[in-house]
Amino acid sequence: MIDSLTFIVSDDDQDSTMGLFPGADHSAVLRQIPVDVLRENLRQTAESLRAVFEDMAKSTDGLRLKEAQIGVEITGEGGIQLIGTAKVGATAAITLVFGT
Incomplete structure (x- = not known):
């Protein structure tokens, strides 16, 4: 069984800004994140998102949510950050796709 996965993250884990390279003075480093x-x-994030989209998935006026795609980033500690709309330099993400 795999104990950890390697991710490329910003070398400044204390920075709360979004994006793989939040500023010019930051660089990327490899981090081992415990699985x-x-x-x-990811489970907690998915549970919360499921609750948010639950009502939207119910048909109310003939239209219902068919799919929701959410981009997330992994922090240096293995935390999950949702990606909102922003103009960010280079960034990479996992996309979670929920189907109903």
């Missing part, structure tokens, strides 16, 4: 930490954080 258990990542699994739990």
